[in-house]
Amino acid sequence: MARMSTEQLAAFVRQVFPRLDQLSYYELLGVPSGSDQAAVRTAFYRLAADLHPDRYHTLADRGLKEQLEMIYARICEGYRVLTTPDKRAAYERALNQGKKRLTTTDRESRGPQNPEDSLKHPEAKKFFRMGMICLGRKDWKGAVMNFNFAHSFEPAAALIAQKLGEAQAALGKPGGAGGTPPKTH
Amino acid sequence: MAVVGIDLGTTNSVVATVRDGQVVVVPNTQEGYLHPSVVSFSPEGLKYFSTDAVARRILDPKNTVYSAKRLIGLRFRSDEVQKALVRLPYELNEGNNEQAVFIGPDRTYTIPEISGLLLGYLRQCAELFLSESVSAAVITVPASFNDSQRRATMDAGRIAGLDVLRVLNEPTAAALAYGLGQNMSQRIAVYDFGGGTFDITILQVENDVFEVLATGGDTFLGGDDMDSALLNILAELFNAEHGIDPRGDQATRSRLLVAAEQVKRHLSDFPEARGDLKNIALGSSGEALALRFHIARSVFETAIRGLVGRTIQTCQDVLASAQLAPSQIDEVIMVGGTTRVPLVRAEVEKYFGRPPRTDLNPDEVVAWGAAIQAENLANAGESLPSRAVLLDVTPRALGIAVTGGFAERIIDRNVPVPVEQTRIFSTSSDNQASVRIQVCQGESRRFDENVPLGELELTDLQPARRGEVSIEVTFKVDTNGILRVRARDGATGAAREAAVNVRGAMSEYEVAEAAERQKSEEASNLPEVPEA
Ligand SMILES: Nc1ncnc2c1ncn2[C@@H]1O[C@H](COP(=O)(O)OP(=O)(O)OP(=O)(O)O)[C@@H](O)[C@H]1O
Ligand SMILES: [Mg+2]
Numbered sequence: 137m138a139r140m141s142t143e144q145l146a147a148f149v150r151q152v153f154p155r156l157d158q159l160s161y162y163e164l165l166g167v168p169s170g171s172d173q174a175a176v177r178t179a180f181y182r183l184a185a186d187l188h189p190d191r192y193h194t195l196a197d198r199g200l201k202e203q204l205e206m207i208y209a210r211i212c213e214g215y216r217v218l219t220t221p222d223k224r225a226a227y228e229r230a231l232n233q234g235k236k237r238l239t240t241t242d243r244e245s246r247g248p249q250n251p252e253d254s255l256k257h258p259e260a261k262k263f264f265r266m267g268m269i270c271l272g273r274k275d276w277k278g279a280v281m282n283f284n285f286a287h288s289f290e291p292a293a294a295l296i297a298q299k300l301g302e303a304q305a306a307l308g309k310p311g312g313a314g315g316t317p318p319k320t321h
Numbered sequence: 322m323a324v325v326g327i328d329l330g331t332t333n334s335v336v337a338t339v340r341d342g343q344v345v346v347v348p349n350t351q352e353g354y355l356h357p358s359v360v361s362f363s364p365e366g367l368k369y370f371s372t373d374a375v376a377r378r379i380l381d382p383k384n385t386v387y388s389a390k391r392l393i394g395l396r397f398r399s400d401e402v403q404k405a406l407v408r409l410p411y412e413l414n415e416g417n418n419e420q421a422v423f424i425g426p427d428r429t430y431t432i433p434e435i436s437g438l439l440l441g442y443l444r445q446c447a448e449l450f451l452s453e454s455v456s457a458a459v460i461t462v463p464a465s466f467n468d469s470q471r472r473a474t475m476d477a478g479r480i481a482g483l484d485v486l487r488v489l490n491e492p493t494a495a496a497l498a499y500g501l502g503q504n505m506s507q508r509i510a511v512y513d514f515g516g517g518t519f520d521i522t523i524l525q526v527e528n529d530v531f532e533v534l535a536t537g538g539d540t541f542l543g544g545d546d547m548d549s550a551l552l553n554i555l556a557e558l559f560n561a562e563h564g565i566d567p568r569g570d571q572a573t574r575s576r577l578l579v580a581a582e583q584v585k586r587h588l589s590d591f592p593e594a595r596g597d598l599k600n601i602a603l604g605s606s607g608e609a610l611a612l613r614f615h616i617a618r619s620v621f622e623t624a625i626r627g628l629v630g631r632t633i634q635t636c637q638d639v640l641a642s643a644q645l646a647p648s649q650i651d652e653v654i655m656v657g658g659t660t661r662v663p664l665v666r667a668e669v670e671k672y673f674g675r676p677p678r679t680d681l682n683p684d685e686v687v688a689w690g691a692a693i694q695a696e697n698l699a700n701a702g703e704s705l706p707s708r709a710v711l712l713d714v715t716p717r718a719l720g721i722a723v724t725g726g727f728a729e730r731i732i733d734r735n736v737p738v739p740v741e742q743t744r745i746f747s748t749s750s751d752n753q754a755s756v757r758i759q760v761c762q763g764e765s766r767r768f769d770e771n772v773p774l775g776e777l778e779l780t781d782l783q784p785a786r787r788g789e790v791s792i793e794v795t796f797k798v799d800t801n802g803i804l805r806v807r808a809r810d811g812a813t814g815a816a817r818e819a820a821v822n823v824r825g826a827m828s829e830y831e832v833a834e835a836a837e838r839q840k841s842e843e844a845s846n847l848p849e850v851p852e853a
Contacts, residue, residue, distance in 0.1 A: 177525075177527075178527075181527055181528065181530040181532070181710075184530055184710050184712055185528070185529070185530055185708065185710050188710045188711075188712070188800075189739065189799075189800050190487075190694075190697065190698055190701065190710060190711065190800065191701060191710070192701060193486070193698045193701040194698075194699070194700075194701040195701070205739060208739065209739045209740060209741050212737040212738070212739065212740060213740065213741075215737065216736060216737060239743065240744060240745070244723070244729060244744060244745065244746045244747065246723035246724050246725060246727065246729065246746070246749070247723060247724060247746045247747045247748055247749040247756065247788075247792065248721055248722060248723055248724075248746055248749075248756045248757060248758045248759070248792065248794070249722060249723070249724060249749070249756070249757050249759065250748070250749050250750050250753050250755070250756060250757070251755055251756075251757040251778070252750070252753075252754075252755075253724075253749075253750070265752075265754040265755075266754075268754050268755040268778075268780045268781075269754050269755075269780065269781055271780050272754075272755070272780030272781025273781060
């Protein structure tokens with residue numbers, strides 16, 4: 137097992153990356169479809185020995201590194217699916233439908249929370265929503281105004297106070313909010 | 322320029338590096354290789370580190386921070402911090418962004434700052450010992466550490482001026498140090514019982530590839546608990562003789578705890594311990610009362626049997642999750658000072674049905690592995706004799722909050738990293754303008770029963786009927802076990818990425834600022850040269 141040189145890694149990426157979504161897990165791991173778990177593991181270990189991110193930790197070419205990592209993550213995914221019996225069965229069904237990857241494309245019936253749901257006053261809800269829209273558009277001034285209105289309708293709501301704080305902080309800093317989280321008091 | 326491996330322990334830390342193909346461990350200022358994980362502050366703002374700070378746990382308990390690892394990366398209000406508060410003699414408070422902060426004599430310190438001070442000290446010890454500068458490090462963490470604990474550990478490293486090449490799981494490091502599985506396939510259990518934490522990890526090792534199959538542990542189980550058990554035995558003896566409970570006085574308690582630890586160590590090598598502790602309390606006529614004790618190992622073992630039993634229970638759970646029986650384990654490696662306790666060795670041997678490996682020093686083995694991995698990473702482009710690849714897994718499941726108080730899982734537990742998974746959600750009300758994605762770690766179906774990690778928001782959604790907008794949430798865990806979250810508005814197709822605001826963590830800015838401050842302070846506060 138000779139280590140791959142940077143040129144070899146680059147050639148590998150050129151060959152595999154553009155076709156990543158067209159390769160089945162079997163093809164990606166280089167094993168026949170009937171392979172048992174031990175064979176899949178051996179193949180995965182052989183690939184990991186060359187393609188684990190630690191192997192090219194010092195690689196200067198960022199783009200190449202990122203693509204290698206994406207390929208490796210997909211190989212890990214394949215390894216896991218093929219060595220987990222129920223996932224593998226699901227994958228066989230997906231393959232029969234022409235899918236190369238086991239992913240859920242179904243939409244979940246439940247969704248993440250709507251932040252407004254924690255508010256009670258309808259006017260507070262309305263202005264809060266407008267404030268959030270402003271935040272999304274980086275219209276800090278509008279956001280401050282709307283959150284202030286929302287706050288006046290429901291002064292006890294911590295969420296409004298928090299968002300107001302964020303908008304004010306962003307407004308105070310010319311050029312935008314950036315990564316600094318709000319101060320919580 | 323050297324790279325080092327650092328085992329940043331709850332009780333002790335160890336620094337090692339690879340020199341001419343050999344692992345060398347950096348000595349402390351006394352005779353050993355363990356650097357107590359203690360930082361102490363004088364009212365003038367002077368800092369004492371490690372061996373110099375240990376005695377101050379008794380002299381100035383309020384200003385002497387130990388066991389910072391029990392607090393790192395946790396919110397002040399988390400159960401763990403609240404539980405630790407009761408036992409720690411120094412004061413903590415809630416700081417910015419729900420963090421726990423130490424109230425020092427001159428100012429407050431975040432926990433990554435405390436650990437950063439210690440890491441900076443360790444870096445300087447290594448620099449003096451190696452006579453070259455140290456720029457980068459691999460720092461180890463318990464395999465059970467969650468995302469925020471790992472991030473905070475990295476922050477601590479950055480504050481100490483280190484380029485953190487990797488946060489590495491302690492058991493993986495230990496297995497690497499043992500150099501197992503070079504030409505064969507082996508299943509290894511790493512049983513790590515340290516000062517504050519217990520971890521059990523099952524690895525598959527084959528041709529220099531180390532794969533974590535399963536891992537579990539208890540962040541509140543360690544040698545400290547054995548000390549407390551012995552403290553109680555000592556206090557009861559005193560109480561029986563003099564009718565005074567010496568645990569009431571904080572200073573006496575600290576002293577007894579130190580004595581208890583010594584007794585514990587003694588009992589690892591001898592069947593009984595005897596001693597005489599002067600001036601424990603004052604009697605009715607003002608005379609100084611002493612504590613004379615004689616404790617048999619069997620008495621100690623009765624007191625700690627439950628603690629050891631908990632570790633075996635965890636072993637059982639972890640093996641079960643990997644669908645393995647104890648007999649399917651080829652080697653058991655012992656890590657951590659607490660594995661020197663004979664009862665621990667006996668119980669482990671009984672459970673696994675084979676004598677555990679103890680040939681490498683259980684205190685140093687993790688730092689050894691970290692040093693080897695640091696060398697591997699720093700020289701990734703070159704051919705090295707050791708080609709070990711460490712395949713780690715996610716320690717806990719990761720998910721988000723959905724309506725009804727539930728947690729929807731996005732990434733399972735024990736999945737090889739790096740990993741990226743996407744799930745698609747819908748809006749829950751009409752004309753919803755934004756969604757709030759709260760991220761959590763843990764296996765429970767209920768959001769509240771998991772550890773909250775942080776949150777991000779997706780704003781400016783297109784107005785639509787409920788359920789019509791799809792929101793794609795992508796979780797990505799890198800090789801350090803650190804999570805990145807991306808949310809995308811499926812309706813507009815506009816990719817919107819938002820950083821998770823991690824609760825209980827320092828901001829980027831605060832970390833950079835702390836690093837600057839430490840750098841300038843370090844220049845005026847050099848440690849003593851360790852005798853090489
Ligand atoms: N000979 C001994 N007998 C019993 N216990 C011992 C002995 N030597 C050390 N210990 C205990 O080992 C513990 C420290 O172990 P270690 O240095 O491995 O912990 P750590 O790595 O700092 O902690 P953690 O792994 O929890 O972060 C202490 O509780 C100490 O009292
Ligand atoms: Mg340890």
